[in-house]
Amino acid sequence: MTINKQKLEMLNITKNFPGVEALNDVSIVANSGEIMGLVGVNGAGKSTLMNVLGGIYPSDSGKIILNNNHIQLQSPNDAAKNGISFIHQDLLYFASQTVAENIYMTDLPKNDLLPFFISKSKIIEKSSQVLDMLGSDINPNSLIEELSTGEKQIVEIARALATGSDIVIFDEPTSSLSIKEKEKLFKVVRKLKSENKIIVYISHFLNEIQELCDTYVVLRNGRLVGSGNVADESKNNIIRMIIGRDLTASKNIFKETSNETILEINNLVQGNLLQGIDLTLNKGEVLGLWGLMGSGRTELIRTMLGLDPMESGEIYLYQDSKTKKISPKQLLKQCGYVTESRRIDGLFISEPVWKNITSGNLNHYSRGRLNLMNSNAEMQSAQDHIEQLKIKTPSYSTSIENLSGGNQQKAIFSRWLDKKPKILILDEPTRGVDVGAKQEIGSLITELARDGASILLVSSEIEEIVSLSNRVLVLRDGVIVHEASGEGINEVNLMSVALGKEQ
Numbered sequence: 001m002t003i004n005k006q007k008l009e010m011l012n013i014t015k016n017f018p019g020v021e022a023l024n025d026v027s028i029v030a031n032s033g034e035i036m037g038l039v040g041v042n043g044a045g046k047s048t049l050m051n052v053l054g055g056i057y058p059s060d061s062g063k064i065i066l067n068n069n070h071i072q073l074q075s076p077n078d079a080a081k082n083g084i085s086f087i088h089q090d091l092l093y094f095a096s097q098t099v100a101e102n103i104y105m106t107d108l109p110k111n112d113l114l115p116f117f118i119s120k121s122k123i124i125e126k127s128s129q130v131l132d133m134l135g136s137d138i139n140p141n142s143l144i145e146e147l148s149t150g151e152k153q154i155v156e157i158a159r160a161l162a163t164g165s166d167i168v169i170f171d172e173p174t175s176s177l178s179i180k181e182k183e184k185l186f187k188v189v190r191k192l193k194s195e196n197k198i199i200v201y202i203s204h205f206l207n208e209i210q211e212l213c214d215t216y217v218v219l220r221n222g223r224l225v226g227s228g229n230v231a232d233e234s235k236n237n238i239i240r241m242i243i244g245r246d247l248t249a250s251k252n253i254f255k256e257t258s259n260e261t262i263l264e265i266n267n268l269v270q271g272n273l274l275q276g277i278d279l280t281l282n283k284g285e286v287l288g289l290w291g292l293m294g295s296g297r298t299e300l301i302r303t304m305l306g307l308d309p310m311e312s313g314e315i316y317l318y319q320d321s322k323t324k325k326i327s328p329k330q331l332l333k334q335c336g337y338v339t340e341s342r343r344i345d346g347l348f349i350s351e352p353v354w355k356n357i358t359s360g361n362l363n364h365y366s367r368g369r370l371n372l373m374n375s376n377a378e379m380q381s382a383q384d385h386i387e388q389l390k391i392k393t394p395s396y397s398t399s400i401e402n403l404s405g406g407n408q409q410k411a412i413f414s415r416w417l418d419k420k421p422k423i424l425i426l427d428e429p430t431r432g433v434d435v436g437a438k439q440e441i442g443s444l445i446t447e448l449a450r451d452g453a454s455i456l457l458v459s460s461e462i463e464e465i466v467s468l469s470n471r472v473l474v475l476r477d478g479v480i481v482h483e484a485s486g487e488g489i490n491e492v493n494l495m496s497v498a499l500g501k502e503q
Contacts, residue, residue: 006032013062019394037213041434043392044219054086055079085165100127100140135184243436268313288469296478335423336416354382354396361419385414406433
């Protein structure tokens with residue numbers, strides 16, 4: 001049996017946006033039956049290069065060659081016609097439609113006898129087949145809005161696979177997946193490789209690149225700075241190429257904290273998701289909240305803040321030697337909150353960067369009896385935060401939707417630095433952030449705690465929880481099953497408890 005080998009070449013690709021050189025003379029070659037890892041910091045040009053391949057952006061110069069044929073990609077439809085699927089980092093779905101309808105939204109199967117009507121039975125049958133290939137037990141009849149973030153990611157992947165594309169681009173596909181879902185995804189990617197597909201895999205997780213990919217390409221500041229076989233390169237060398245320097249160790253040495261309680265949660269209950277949660281947050285500490293996907297981490301945060309209903313429980317805030325019982329929505333007003341899904345509920349996506357940064361502290365910028373806004377002060381404050389967190393943007397007036405995912409996350413972080421709340425609740429604060437920026441944000445979290453801020457940190461990255469937390473609460477099945485401190489905060493201990501394998 002003859003295997004039809006395919007070859008993709010992107011040659012001398014250049015792309016400019018107003019004030020930004022996104023890509024400068026970038027050339028890559030990808031072959032069928034191989035997985036290419038595409039890495040670089042946020043803003044390096046990874047997503048832009050793939051958006052050119054996906055027909056979303058036209059390049060200013062350069063050409064794309066597929067199997068020795070020059071192809072023109074002016075739209076996503078052109079890319080689809082050429083067998084190219086793009087699984088985006090920011091999920092695209094119709095929340096009120098079913099899983100099956102989302103998987104086949106661009107090619108809904110028709111009824112054989114009545115071709116003007118959609119065949120619901122075919123949609124369900126074909127969706128089930130694709131989900132089975134992913135090893136997923138998601139019900140095709142479920143509404144997307146009822147799914148977890150990880151399950152929505154699986155549906156996004158299923159949609160791309162349903163087209164039977166020969167070129168599949170994965171943009172940070174595991175950022176919202178549990179360990180088991182990630183293992184299933186890797187099996188699928190390897191299956192696509194065995195079927196002679198061309199696979200481009202974008203990830204900030206270098207362990208994924210080393211485990212999964214055959215070749216790597218590194219972009220920095222819109223330029224190609226390195227490429228080769230993954231097996232021939234060390235992780236440290238790839239990091240040097242990514243950020244242009246050595247990455248220093250990020251360990252939180254600030255372990256001593258006050259015993260002064262700032263926030264107390266008693267017997268919080270939310271349906272079958274959370275059962276009798278008790279926790280205290282002390283002044284100047286980073287309290288890590290760890291658990292596997294489905295353990296109740298984000299559900300606890302959302303219930304505490306009144307974003308999901310709290311069936312029972314009590315919340316106490318300690319201020320100025322006084323204890324005050326407050327509601328979840330009152331807690332939300334008292335604290336800063338970085339959500340896990342920035343585009344859905346973290347950003348004013350069509351507004352400029354400066355408005356997103358100052359939006360949490362508008363009272364500070366109002367003046368006079370008419371409460372007129374001092375926009376000049378807002379812009380200056382935003383510019384200061386942009387420089388502090390090294391947010392890559394042409395200016396503070398750029399629409400935030402034009403920034404990379406990591407720079408959007410930094411802008412959200414800046415919003416709460418601007419407000420200076422005493423309590424910060426951070427749900428996946430470094431999701432989609434490159435290794436350099438991740439270290440910067442980690443250092444910032446430690447600095448804020450040193451200055452007296454109380455931080456509740458949720459992260460799916462156990463290394464981040466270990467390196468930043470003063471105490472760690474481990475959730476399993478909606479219950480806090482363990483509290484770790486001191487030497488007990490280590491990966492083996494926390495993972496063992498999360499899996500229910502305590503020694």
